[in-house]
Amino acid sequence: MRSDIRVCSDWQTTHExxxxxxxxxxxxxxxxxxxxxxxxxxxxxxxxxxxRRARSDGPE
Incomplete structure (x- = not known):
């Protein structure tokens, strides 16, 4: 999936x-x-x- 919305690659260290x-x-x-x-x-x-089997709530 490709999105037109982008995020700053350095946001974790530069921005809150x-x-x-x-x-x-x-x-x-x-x-x-x-x-x-x-x-x-x-x-x-x-x-x-x-x-998926490990995530399921019960046995299949």
Whole structure:
């Protein structure tokens, strides 16, 4: 998934909270901005079934 919204790549050390922008650079500190979307779901994940099973509330 790709998002047009970007977040400052250095926000954890420079800002008190994330700074979001639509540009390529942070408007406050001029650091590069990076994609704010989460990592995509990978259907070829070999261990996904085990992770989902461990998260489930009861036995299947």
């Amino acid at each position: 909270r994330p700074v979001y922008t639509l540009g390529d650079r942070c408007p406050v500190c001029d650091a590069p901005a990076e994609n704010s979307a989460p990592a995509p779901f990978d259907p070829t994940d070999r261990y996904g079934e085990y992770r």
